Amino acid sequence: MSGVAIAKTASDDGRSVFDRFFVPLISLGVPLLIWEFLARSGAINDFLFPPPSAIFASIWSKSGLQFETGVLYSHVYSSMYRLLAGLALATVLGTLIGILIGMTQWGRFLFKPLLSLFMPVPTLAWTPILLLLMGVDNKTTIFIVFIAASFEIILNVIAGIENMNVKVFWVARSMGASRLQIFFKVIIPGILPYLITGVKLGSGYAWRALIAAEMLAASSFGLGFMIYEASEFMDMTTIYAGLIMIAALGFFIENILMGALEERTVGKWGVQVER
Amino acid sequence: MLSNIDQKTWDGFFKLLQLGRFLLPIVALLIVWELAVRGGWIAANVFPSPSMIFSRAVELIFSTGPEQGMLFAHIGASLYRAVAAFILSVLIAIPLGFLLGLVPAVYRWVSPVLSVMLPMPAVAWTPILLVAFGQGDKTIITVCFLGAFFPVLYSTIQGVRSVSKQSVWVVQSMGGSRRHILLNVLLPACLSALISGLKLGMAHSWRTLVAAEMLAAMSAGLGYMIFAARAYMDVSTMFVGIALLALIGMAIEYGIFGVLESRTIRKWHGTSKIGGKK
Numbered sequence: 203m204s205g206v207a208i209a210k211t212a213s214d215d216g217r218s219v220f221d222r223f224f225v226p227l228i229s230l231g232v233p234l235l236i237w238e239f240l241a242r243s244g245a246i247n248d249f250l251f252p253p254p255s256a257i258f259a260s261i262w263s264k265s266g267l268q269f270e271t272g273v274l275y276s277h278v279y280s281s282m283y284r285l286l287a288g289l290a291l292a293t294v295l296g297t298l299i300g301i302l303i304g305m306t307q308w309g310r311f312l313f314k315p316l317l318s319l320f321m322p323v324p325t326l327a328w329t330p331i332l333l334l335l336m337g338v339d340n341k342t343t344i345f346i347v348f349i350a351a352s353f354e355i356i357l358n359v360i361a362g363i364e365n366m367n368v369k370v371f372w373v374a375r376s377m378g379a380s381r382l383q384i385f386f387k388v389i390i391p392g393i394l395p396y397l398i399t400g401v402k403l404g405s406g407y408a409w410r411a412l413i414a415a416e417m418l419a420a421s422s423f424g425l426g427f428m429i430y431e432a433s434e435f436m437d438m439t440t441i442y443a444g445l446i447m448i449a450a451l452g453f454f455i456e457n458i459l460m461g462a463l464e465e466r467t468v469g470k471w472g473v474q475v476e477r
Numbered sequence: 478m479l480s481n482i483d484q485k486t487w488d489g490f491f492k493l494l495q496l497g498r499f500l501l502p503i504v505a506l507l508i509v510w511e512l513a514v515r516g517g518w519i520a521a522n523v524f525p526s527p528s529m530i531f532s533r534a535v536e537l538i539f540s541t542g543p544e545q546g547m548l549f550a551h552i553g554a555s556l557y558r559a560v561a562a563f564i565l566s567v568l569i570a571i572p573l574g575f576l577l578g579l580v581p582a583v584y585r586w587v588s589p590v591l592s593v594m595l596p597m598p599a600v601a602w603t604p605i606l607l608v609a610f611g612q613g614d615k616t617i618i619t620v621c622f623l624g625a626f627f628p629v630l631y632s633t634i635q636g637v638r639s640v641s642k643q644s645v646w647v648v649q650s651m652g653g654s655r656r657h658i659l660l661n662v663l664l665p666a667c668l669s670a671l672i673s674g675l676k677l678g679m680a681h682s683w684r685t686l687v688a689a690e691m692l693a694a695m696s697a698g699l700g701y702m703i704f705a706a707r708a709y710m711d712v713s714t715m716f717v718g719i720a721l722l723a724l725i726g727m728a729i730e731y732g733i734f735g736v737l738e739s740r741t742i743r744k745w746h747g748t749s750k751i752g753g754k755k
Contacts, residue, residue: 226589233590250609315502322723322730324684326600327700329691330707330715334523410598414688417600418704426601430692433604441604445597452596 288347
């Protein structure tokens, strides 16, 4: 697991329109065009490397915008549902455990050793055991997402608490704030930038783990399931279509969803904790 | 006043006390788990007790029957795949990282491709590789290679880009050749980033391995062992596999890379933390 760091909000304003739109367009588009040309002309095996136009056509026909055969929506919906459910669970429990470790003696005593016991286990190694316990079900994949995301959240929450100023607590306490008030009005806003970073990093790990878990444990839907099933039928176009969806959704989660979350909370409120 | 030796024994005693404090919750968890299984609250065939798992581990290690040496064959296969993938990724990612870090034009045109590839889970490539290569080492090593490649590449790029221009200019103006700049300026300056990249790369290779082996291994590997044990409801073996995965991962991280860090960076730069807070 990587270290704890607050992601800097990149200031893209300095970059020109050319850099932001045309450079990605060309650097992604030109290889695709070359691929298309090679596959069409037969220079590369078009079974293993079907031309991009065929792949995008397959995404289009699966999307259900054209015909009533859209299964892609269900796959995307299942994957996103599992990701968000697991992430929500990890955020709530991870924040609580992180706060207990950061704030209380017994929390540190109890959870820190357990944390270092479970952290080195590769997340996906739990899949077979979860399969036995819960069966081929949404629960298994959601639990994998939960495991994958929670460590990063816990570590970031601990770092957030360690970086808080004790004086803030003194002020709140001397003004007669109750424990609940301190929790919601002091601790949560204080650790928020760190918590968001944790959720952001955790969602990256969770997305990776989810796709793999769906290959191993999903019953009928999910992008991971879709590409694994397609590999059994040697349906290369569907695999590539799934890969493109996975990459696009991964990009969407990391940059747009989590970016919006960051903007709505840390950016908007301008949370500035006195350090 | 305590004498030097007394101080040492006192320190040792204190460390032992801390270790005991650290292990207490883990031991408590194991005892509760054991009692819960013995008491019949948890079905032993679905969730075996720690003692059953331990005796299964002993059985697997010292067995003389048909299972003799099987465990070590699994471990060997897994280590071979993870290390081969790691070495391959280092050999490609570090030179590429230097290129991308040193030449801004290349970075500008390649970074969109990287930012699309980076959030791709390495395991997602497995279906394509399964169709192309079939099951076996080739597929598994390629998946682990993809898992290890990007962390190493990114650390290298960041390390190279963070080297201050001034130090390069100084050596240049003193008449240093390109080789001098590379070996005597850039390499030492970004060494900590390189090593933390290697550490991350190996960790990712090891973590990706499990999933890849579950999906694509034919006969050996710890991931295969765990997944195959599921077919026989042999949960004890599954837990032995999970514990081994964690132990070997930790041994690699602290045993090999921890020593590497202390040998190089702590010695040269005098800092004790790598990749942590500044």
